[in-house]
Amino acid sequence: MSFSRRNFLIATSVAAAGSTVLSACSSGDAGGSGTPSAGATEYTGAKVTIGTQADSTGPAPEIPGAKTGGTIYGLAPDDFSHLDPQRIYYAYNSTVANVLHRCLTGYKIDASGKQKLVGDLATDTGTPSADNKTWTFTLKEGLKWEDGSELTVEDVRHGIERSWAPFITEGADYVQRALTGKSGKWRDAYEGPYKGKHLDSIVTDKAKRTITFKLAESKPDFNFTLAMHSYAPVPAKLDTKEKYDKKPVACGPYMVKAHTTDKSMVLTRNKHWDPKTDPIRNAYPDGFEFRFGVETLDSTDRLIASQGNDAYAVSIYKGVPAERIQKVLTDPELKKRTFNGLIGGTYFYWINTKRVTDLKVRQALIHAWPLQQIRQIYGGPSAGDIATTTISPDIIGYEKSDVYGKLKKPQGDPEAAKKLLKEAGKEGQKIVYAFPNDPTYNKTKVVIENALKAAGFTPVIKPIDSTSYYDQVQQVDNSYDVMWGGWSPDWPTAFTMLQPLYDGEAIGNGKNNVSQTNVDWINEGIKKNAVISDQNEAGKAWVALDKRIMEEVAPIIPETFTRRFYVYGNKVGGAQFDPNFSATLLYKTFVKA
């Protein structure tokens, strides 16, 4: 799951249709179908928990009124770029991977959007050693591939080991790093499984159905990592290597029946999938038919009209575009056919601490920033909630805090900013603001420029080619003071947010600590929190660290937690927001009578 540069590249260069294919983990107001409040939503902060062995037992809870049978149609502008699980990282690919592939662990999502990490293929969420360096999982009984053959621990191992194959270049690499301890050089440690060698750090026992991971470093949230589709199993005997991407072997409730690249895909039931082994997926329709190349505005209009097969259709991973939001939200009948949720992660502005060295100046920038006007340009309250922290509401332990009173004065507080600038003796300081050169950010730049002037800064506006934006701001010697950006975690623990953004080791060309924050107590705090076993305790520690960073370093200006709306055909039931991939949760949909 990523919210990263690549997704923004897709958003700005490929899709260019407003809503992005960003990913997320759980979100604060997910699953509901109403208009969000005008201000920030009251989050409970406990949207993700770790389930028990009983939670990991199938079948998935029935959805009231749901019926088996029929076909659900899916519309999308682009085909899935990958079906091979090891090549899946981006959220939109995971929307289909959700029904084809299963991992050792997964997220059981209820109707309100709350999630539990449960054992999916595994009987539970795994057993760690005391130091969290060894993790053992036991496979459930009765797991089968689409051809009826048994799914074994060796298949799970093979799925991970083939990440080393030269043709696998797109997946996540957390597990590879953890297994080898070689950081970015993990490829040097192993040549992949195709010459008959296995990793020493994975031990399997086929008879006992156990698989044990021996990690080079302590990873208390390793069971979250294994929920990523990059680590789904692949049957060694049926592995077609490069060709697997076009026709993978399913262990989920559906399998690929037909696929014409960039045009259509037909999924049919995997008869060997046993719902008793699956605590997550309902799988009511007999199949899915996807049509690609349908632009988002077109698909939205088709879903609104709900004619013919479109009445049974959903938008797979594209939300309602800005042009249709008002229509969808102001028509009561139409509004009943919507769901929404916050996409995981946070949008913010990096402050380059190597250039803006004075804390008071950075704090003045936060006070000055016109969050309300910016959100208005994005589409108002329906576009999202104002952010005041790095950690987003979908993260375990999230607590709302507002160090700079931005929720009270979201329009900006030029007086407070001026006061701080005066104290720092930096009145009139030049601020170079960089942003992707596209229509939306060309609008927000205007309100930002005005706000900076009102607060006593001298703004210099620097639009950057949107397709190479991240490449340019991620240069450590860049000449920008404030830079628009965003980040989303790959699983809902704060390690994957704070470490890449604030760890001194994450400074470098192409890396994500763009604010170039390198403070000893932050680096130590990250190391310390990363090894706390209890994720609820870890969550509290991360939230405290985030708050202290905002107070004492102020390296970013949090902007928004973005919301996305979806509309669906009038004969579709069970449609709800997928908080992990900001999409339609396909396996909960059903055809209404």
Added chain:
Amino acid sequence: MFRFLVRRILGAAVILLIISALVFVLFYAAPRDPARIACGKVCTPETLELVKKNLGISDPLPMQYWEWLKGLFVGRDYTSYGHCDAPCLGYSFQSREPVLDTILDRFPTTISLSLGAAVVFLIFGVGTGMLAAVKQGKALDKIASSASLIASSMQIYVVGVFATYLLVDQLHLLDRASYTPFTDNPGKWFSGLLVPWLVLSLIFTANYTRMTRSQMVESLTQDYVRTARAKGLSRRTVFFRFAWRGAMGPIITIFGLDLGVLLGGAIITESTFSLQGLGMLSVKAVGTNDLPILLGVIMVAAAAIIVFNIIVDAVYALIDPRVRLA
């Protein structure tokens, strides 16, 4: 005629060669790295090198171009995909499908859209223009001229969305735009393309009406037309055998170019109606830095324009006896 064709075909080959070289250079001049786009979120230098090798872009630019050219005639071997038979246009960076197969898959949509619309706009555009010229200065002329001015000011992405809303969603008169191969179901092929044809031809009809009218008006004042009338030929004969033939030259020239451009992909129309033709393919290829697809589509588009230019030149001579092929 034979010498003319040989000369033009040789010229076309040179033009295509130049275009392909230019696209190669321009592609790499852009500050975007296709390997970086194809590389995952955690793109280490080692992984990036692997991606470049997998995509076949790890060699220096001249070498890559040479390999691409060679592939056209003798095929090509890829580490990731195996052998690609000649004429090999490479593999898409994004879909990893052979470019030629992708283009052949999309071309029927574009041909159906272009030719169908061309039939409509030629009949209505030229017909209305001729009527307006005959009725010059009268009500019909004024209505046709004003209507064509309004229609030519329209944008496909506006008219297309409005037509779908009105004719498909509200009045349920026509089917939603879609493409079904003619060989699968001629009825669905026709009904699915009717709205795009009408919308696309609306813009073109207007242009052809205006052009035909002005050409005919000019033609009707020519000496040879006056002479024909003075000789006592019937009004119909003068109009069709003399004036019309004289007026058609420039219209055929523009039609050849228009059709060539449309066959290269009616980008806006295809995007508006979500038709998976060459136009949509090229838009996506630009967005994703998919050089092999981009190059393939540009070659097809350029070839279409060149071929239609040659046909236009040949037809010119048939219609207008004053023109001889040299």
